[in-house]
Amino acid sequence: MERMIFSNPQSMHKPKFFFAIFALLGCFSSSLQGQCPLTDVTLNTQTDVDLFIVQYPNCTHFTKSVTVTGSGISNLAGLANLQEVAGLYISSTSVQDLSGLASLSAADFLDIASNGSMTSLGLSSLSNCRYFNITDNDELVSLAGLEQLASVEDVFNISWNDKLVSLSGLDNLAWVGKGIDSDDPPEFRLRFNPMLIDLTALLSMQYVDGDLIMTHNTSLQQFHGLEKLSFVRYLAISNNPALLDLSGLEGLGNVEEQISISTNANLASLAGLYNLSNVPTSGIGINGNPKLSFCAVQPICAALPSSLVYASGNAPGCDGIADLQNACLAITPCFIFEDHLDIDNPWIRGGVYLAKQSIHSEGVVLSGSIGAEAVYFQAKNEVLLKPGFEVKEMAEFTIAIKDTGCQ
Numbered sequence: 001m002e003r004m005i006f007s008n009p010q011s012m013h014k015p016k017f018f019f020a021i022f023a024l025l026g027c028f029s030s031s032l033q034g035q036c037p038l039t040d041v042t043l044n045t046q047t048d049v050d051l052f053i054v055q056y057p058n059c060t061h062f063t064k065s066v067t068v069t070g071s072g073i074s075n076l077a078g079l080a081n082l083q084e085v086a087g088l089y090i091s092s093t094s095v096q097d098l099s100g101l102a103s104l105s106a107a108d109f110l111d112i113a114s115n116g117s118m119t120s121l122g123l124s125s126l127s128n129c130r131y132f133n134i135t136d137n138d139e140l141v142s143l144a145g146l147e148q149l150a151s152v153e154d155v156f157n158i159s160w161n162d163k164l165v166s167l168s169g170l171d172n173l174a175w176v177g178k179g180i181d182s183d184d185p186p187e188f189r190l191r192f193n194p195m196l197i198d199l200t201a202l203l204s205m206q207y208v209d210g211d212l213i214m215t216h217n218t219s220l221q222q223f224h225g226l227e228k229l230s231f232v233r234y235l236a237i238s239n240n241p242a243l244l245d246l247s248g249l250e251g252l253g254n255v256e257e258q259i260s261i262s263t264n265a266n267l268a269s270l271a272g273l274y275n276l277s278n279v280p281t282s283g284i285g286i287n288g289n290p291k292l293s294f295c296a297v298q299p300i301c302a303a304l305p306s307s308l309v310y311a312s313g314n315a316p317g318c319d320g321i322a323d324l325q326n327a328c329l330a331i332t333p334c335f336i337f338e339d340h341l342d343i344d345n346p347w348i349r350g351g352v353y354l355a356k357q358s359i360h361s362e363g364v365v366l367s368g369s370i371g372a373e374a375v376y377f378q379a380k381n382e383v384l385l386k387p388g389f390e391v392k393e394m395a396e397f398t399i400a401i402k403d404t405g406c407q
Contacts, residue, residue, distance in 0.1 A: 035056065035058065035059065036056055036059035036061070036062045036063070036064070037056065037059070037062075037064060038064075039064060040064045040065045040066070040067070040087075041064065041065070041066050041067070042066075042067040042069070043066065043067065043068045043069075043070075043073070043078075044069060044070045045070055045072055045073065046070075046072050046073050046074060046075070048078075049068065049073055049075075049076060049077075049078040049079065050077070050078045051078065052078040052079060053077075053078045053079070053080060053081055054078075056081075057081065058081070059081060059082065060081050060082065060083045060084070060103075061083060061084045061085075062082060062084070062085045062086065063086050064086055064087070065085070065086055065087030065088070065089065065109070066079070066082075066085060066087070066088050066089070067089040067091075068088075068089065068090045068091075068093060069089070069090070069091045069092050069093065070092065070093060071092060071093065071094055072094070073093040073094060073095060074093070074094045074095055074096075075095060075100050076090075076095060076098060076099075076100030076101055077100040078100070079100055079101055079104075080100055080101070080102065080103060081103060082101065082103060082104050083103050083104060083105055083106075083125075084104070084105060084106045084107070085104065085106075085107050085108075086107075086108045086109070087107070087108055087109040087110075087111075088101075088104070088107050088109070088110050088111070089109070089111045089113075090111070090112050090113075090115065091111070091112075091113045091114050091115065092113075092114050092115065092116075093115050093117075093118075094115075094116070094117045095115055095117065095118055096117050096118060096119055096120075097118060097119065097120045097121060097122035097145065098112070098118075098121050098122045098123050098145065099122035099124075099145070101122070101123055101126075102122065102123070102124050102125060103125055104123060104125055104126055105125045105126060105127055105128070105148075106126070106127065106128045106129065107126070107129050107130075107132075108129075108130045108131070109130065109131045110126075110129050110131065110132045110133070111131075111133040112133065112134050112135075112137065113133060113134075113135045113136050113137070114135075114136045114137065115137050115140075116137070116138050116139060117139060118137045118139060118140050119139050119140060119141055120140070120141065120142055120143070120144040120145055120169075121134075121140075121143055121144065121145035121146055121169065122144070122145035123145050123146055123149075124145055124147070124148065125148060126146060126148055126149050127148045127149060127150050127151075128149075128150065128151055128152075128153070129149070129151075129152050129153070129156075130152070130153040130154045131152075131153075131154050131155045132152050132155070132156050132157070133155070133157045134157065134158050134159075134161065135157060135158075135159045135160050135161065136159075136160045136161070137161050138161070138162050138163065139163055140161045140163060140164050141163050141164060141165055142164070142165065142166050142167070142168040142169055143158075143164075143167055143168060143169030143170055143201075144168055144169040145169055146169040146170055146173075147169055147171055147172060148172065149169075149170065149172060149173055150172050150173065150174055151173070151174060151175050151176070151178060152173070152176045152177075152188075153176075153177065153178065153186070154177065154186050155186060155187045155188075155189070156176050156187070156188045156189070157187070157189040157191075158189065158190055158191075158193065159189055159190070159191040159192050159193065160191070160192045160193070161193050162193075162194060162195065163195055164193045164195060164196050165195050165196065165197060165198060166196070166197070166198035166199075166200070166201060167196075167198070167199055167201040167202060167225075168198075168201045169201065170201045170202055171201050171203065171204060172204050173202065173204055173205055174204050174205060174206050175205070175206055175207050175208070175209065176188040176205075176208045176209070176210065177208055177209035177210035177233075178207075178209050185210040185211055185233060185234070186208070186209055186210030186211070187210050187211040187212075187213060188208045188210070188211070188212050188213070189211075189213045190213070190214045190215075190217060191213060191214075191215050191216055191217070192215075192216045192217070193216075193217050194216075194217070194218045194219060195219055196217045196219060196220055197219045197220060197221065198225070199220075199223055199224065199225035199226060199248065200224055200225035201225060202225040202226055202229075203225055203227070203228060204228065205225075205226060205228060205229050206228055206229065206230060206231075207229065207230055207231035207232065208229070208231070208232045208233070209231070209233060210232075210233050210234070211232075211233060211234040211235075211236065212232045212234070212235050212236070213236045214236070214237050214238075214240065215236060215237070215238045215239050215240065216238075216239045216240070217240050218240070218241055218242060219242050220240050220242060220243055221242045221243060221244050222243070222244060222245060222246075222247045222248050222272075223246060223247065223248030223249050223272065224247060224248040225248060226248045226249055226251070226252075227248060227250060227251045228251050229249065229251055229252055230251050230252060230253050230254065231252075231253070231254045231255075231256070232252065232254075232255050232256070233255070233256045233257050234255070234256075234257045234258050234259075234260075234280075235252075235255050235258070235259045235260070236260045237260070237261045237262075237264065238260065238261070238262045238263050238264065239262075239263050239264065240264050240267075241264065241265040241266060242266060243264045243266060243267050244266055244267065244268060244269075245267065245268060245269040245270070245271045245272055246269075246270055246271060246272030246273055247271060247272045248272060249272040249273060250272055250274055250275055251275065252273065252275065252276060253275050253276060253277045254276070254277060254278055255276060255278070255280045256278075256280060256281065257280050257281055257282050258280045258281070258282040258283060258284075258285070259280055259283075259284045259285065260285045260287075261284075261285070261286050261287075261289065262285065262286070262287045262288045262289065263287075263288040263289065264289050264292075265289075265290065265291070266291055267289045267291060267292050268291045268292060268293060268294065268315075269292070269293075269294040270286070270292070270294060270295050270297045270300070271294065271297065273297045273299060273300075274297060274299075276297075276299035277299070278299075279299065279302075279303040279306060279308050279309070280308070282308070283306075283307075283308035283309060283310060284299075284300060284303070284308065284309050284310065285310045285311075286309075286310065286311045286312075286314060286318065287310065287311070287312050287313050287314070288312075288313040288314070289313070289314045289315075289318075290313070290314065290315060291315055292314040292315055292318050293314070293315040293316060293317035293318055294317060294318065294327070295311060295314070295317070295318035295323075295324055295327065296317075296318075296324065296327035296328045296330070300324060300328070301324075301328035304321070304324060304325055304328060305321065305325065309321065309324065311323070311324055
């Protein structure tokens with residue numbers, strides 16, 4: 001008798017039902033495997049790193065922390081899918097760069113420390129970070145690879161990197177500390193980088209809503225690159241033996257809490273603090289700079305004889321309040337205008353009239369009221385003196401078109 005297989009229509013549907021169940025179970029299993037780990041992860045070997053992307057191929061936004069540590073780890077390709085992470089700690093590895101993290105765009109905590117073979121970073125998508133620590137990477141020469149980084153919300157610490165020459169890579173960093181409400185103030189630290197000579201990559205930096213600490217950078221001679229920096233809460237400049245002056249800080253208009261300038265062996269002048277418009281609430285301390293003889297910049301002179309200005313252990317001319325007062329009496333008064341200056345007063349005292357863009361006169365007469373005092377007009381773009389402008393009674397007159405700066 002011929003046997004009929006699946007002759008019952010109901011039995012014909014059973015295999016399809018079981019196949020569907022198996023398929024759903026397979027998809028569910030794959031989905032579970034593809035999600036991120038539920039706890040913090042520590043990767044101690046290259047195999048651990050390589051297996052991360054195999055075990056969690058769809059893990060892109062990780063709400064826990066990843067710690068990568070171990071001298072046998074030479075690349076981070078296994079973390080290539082990570083786009084956001086709560087914490088990423090990379091220490092004591094043999095990686096030469098972090099190019100394996102090219103997809104990472106944001107991190108809460110990012111700690112790159114003691115990677116003895118690392119020469120550059122390579123975090124080409126990173127745009128925002130809350131706490132960013134780059135320390136003790138002995139072969140790190142530049143910060144190339146951070147070109148997309150626009151902000152660090154809390155602490156940005158670049159310290160103890162023995163061969164770091166420049167901050168190249170931070171070209172788009174605009175601020176540190178914006179919007180953070182904390183008992184511990186945000187900080188931008190540049191410390192103990194003995195080969196650092198170039199800050200020009202910081203040309204986009206506008207403000208540090210916290211502490212700016214630049215100390216023990218033994219090759220740093222000036223601060224060119226910080227010209228757009230306009231606001232800092234606390235400014236500390238110390239133990240930079242090659243520092244000659246403060247040029248590069250001309251745009252700094254407001255230091256809210258305190259300025260401390262100390263123990264800079266070759267600092268000779270405070271030129272660069274021309275445009276500071278306030279006296280910080282906790283004062284200005286200038287101490288232990290043995291070659292510093294010129295401190296009579298306008299903000300300090302305007303503050304005297306305030307008890308909020310401290311000076312000691314500096315060269316004559318800047319060694320004590322009496323020195324500062326005498327030096328300030330000898331300088332030409334400086335009148336600074338934020339943008340444009342239209343002069344329409346016929347009685348002008350001697351001094352430097354500085355406008356950051358242009359100066360126009362409306363037939364001003366510099367008369368005998370100023371005697372033989374010198375009058376200087378300085379503007380960055382234009383000095384336009386309209387018909388009727390004249391100088392009388394021995395008053396000297398000079399036009400200077402130059403970058404803003406007034407001593």
